[in-house]
Amino acid sequence: MRKLMVLVLALVLAVGFSFGITITMMSPLTGADGAYMDEIVARFNEEHSDIEVVHVVVESSLDMKNKLSMGIASKTAPEIMFIRKFDMPLYLEHFKGFTKQEWLENYGIDTDDIFPGVLEGLVVDGKVVGIPMDIWLFYMAYNKGNFAKVGLDPNNPPKTREEFISAMEALLPITPEGLTPYYENPAWTWIWFHLLWQHGGEVLTDDFKAPAFEKAGIEVCKLMLEMQDKGILPMQVADPGVSFQSGESSVLITGIWTIKPWMEQLGEDFGYAVAPQLGNTKAVFGGSHVLAMPAVMVEDPKVLEAATTFIKYLWDHSIDWYEAGQTPARKSIAESEELKERLPHIYAVSQDSEYVRQFQMFPLISEIEAEIAVYLEEILVLHSMSPEAGMKEAAFAVQEILDDYWSRN
Structure with missing residues (x-):
């Protein structure tokens, strides 16, 4: 009996260590682009034994906004939103924000590398409340x-x-x-x-x-x-x-x-x-898909750390996402030889990115x-x-x- 209890305890500890913190990301991605994101999420989960990201898809803008509104009110929203930029205005003050310096020094994300027209509207009281992933x-x-x-x-x-x-x-x-x-x-x-x-x-x-x-x-x-x-x-x-x-x-x-x-x-x-x-x-x-965190869902520092770890992972592996048929939100990638060689069609079209209007x-x-x-x-x-x-x-x-x-x- 004692051996059985020890075994059960060991299993519980192992499961707890394996999964650690679970983060939910809601997105509108269906079809092929959703499959690309699922692959990126799966790789992240394999590489981070202490964080599990669950990808939930809600295609309709109306349904997504309704779920987000109710989730913020009840503190049951996803920790991360992969949201269309034009769906964000109602929620700008509800997203966790950091100054450009904080994003760079604490999370390694240089928001000055994002095309200005894409970042426009995402700065509230001096804090960037969303990270555009693409155009x-x-x-x-x-x-x-x-x-x-x-x-x-x-x-x-x-x-x-x-x-x-x-x-x-x-x-x-x-x-x-x-x-x-x-x-x-x-x-x-x-x-x-x-x-x-x-x-x-x-x-x-x-x-x-x-x-x-x-x-x-x-x-x-x-x-x-x-x-x-x-x-x-x-x-x-x-x-x-x-x-x-x-x-x-x-x-x-x-x-x-x-x-x-x-x-x-x-x-x-x-x-x-x-x-x-x-x-x-x-x-x-x-338009853009933007990564944003409902503030009420990342009040726990450990949850915030897990969410920003995944956001940084997507930032670092964004060229994998562009294979789905998106152009870079980041100037450095849009102008890079890597994009030109790996995705020449995306590179060619992305030369218009500085003129994007949203x-x-x-x-x-x-x-x-x-x-x-x-x-x-x-x-x-x-x-x-x-x-x-x-x-x-x-x-x-x-x-x-x-x-x-x-x-x-």
């Missing part, structure tokens, strides 16, 4: 074979508005009826925001008190209508992936997350390049995006409103959202 930006995917068929240089894709329009017109003769060379969904709001920034616009004023998109938004809508009139952009809602993958359409300006699967599917016909500049301002749509850190930015989408459909899909009338109505609707927000805050 998911827009790039131009194109079919090299189709370019060659019409005499376009497949290794010199268009970079300016004039070059882009000219190239799309050249591709018209080989584009099947019912499709367009640039086969993109005109109702996809992210494309409109991308072009808004390229036309020097912004969604809201710096103080978040008024809309700021009307003038540039009109110009963007006019550009998109012009492309529709020329037959190079669809008039109606489109599902572009299948047509591009089949080679029937030739160009997409889309997210970096598509680059690896299309490389595998299209082979030598697949071309990739930085997004062309279709406006008067060098800019590209982007949604402003306003708590109701998703609601504002949805409101603008209503009027973009009227202008670009239903063709029932002029750009001027549609943008005026959109600005009025957004102002109502802002006025209501500020009346309650």
